[in-house]
Amino acid sequence: MSWLRALRARPRLALGIGVAVVLVVAGVVTAVGLLREPAAPDVSTPEGVAYATGQALSGKDPEKLRTISCDPANFDGDTSASAVAVLEQPDVTIEAHTAGRPAVSGNKATAKLDLTITYQGGTQDVPVTLQLARRGTGWCLADLT
Incomplete structure (x- = not known):
């Protein structure tokens, strides 16, 4: 007391x-x-898949890219294989930012990312188009060009 x-x-x-x-x-x-570990992006929306794709590219994480892919077994197509090849380069850095809202048409959507790629001291801005598709109750990455 x-x-x-x-x-x-x-x-x-x-x-x-x-x-x-x-x-x-x-x-x-x-x-x-x-x-704390950041929360996983919400892939129930096209915006969430576009954001998750940007995270996977910025983090140079091909496995994360495969998990949001519509068909991970067929992920090594022409454009996807080249994206994975870039991610596996040790001296490449990538900054990805979503560019606007995805355009949704039925079970398909198109989203845009702006990438800034730095390699051997040079920087290049690269626009990327994401093709998204509805999968069950969510969305997935069908292709990126």
């Missing part, structure tokens, strides 16, 4: 302790939020 009387006698001390506790809790919450 004596600590309670001490805090009542010194209101600034109580306020200081309260502020310190709030700051510590806020710091812990922020750290947990920053260290």
Whole structure:
């Protein structure tokens, strides 16, 4: 009980302790939020598939690209194989950004990405068109050109 009387006698001390506790809790919450794995994109929409494609390209992650593909077994077609070949180059960096909203027509959609590819000190901007298709209740990447 004596600590309670001490805090009542010194209101600034109580306020200081309260502020310190709030700051510590806020710091812990922020750290947990920053260290947590980012949520997987929502592939139930064409926008989500376009975003996931951009993440896969920026992260140079061919496996992630295959998981959002409509037909992963047939992913190594002409254009898709060249995309995977670029992703596997160790000295290539890719920044992908969605360019507008996908155009949806029935069970198909077209989305656009703007890529900035850096290779051997040079940078090139490359527009990419994504062909998307409805798969069950979600969408998938049919092709990219």
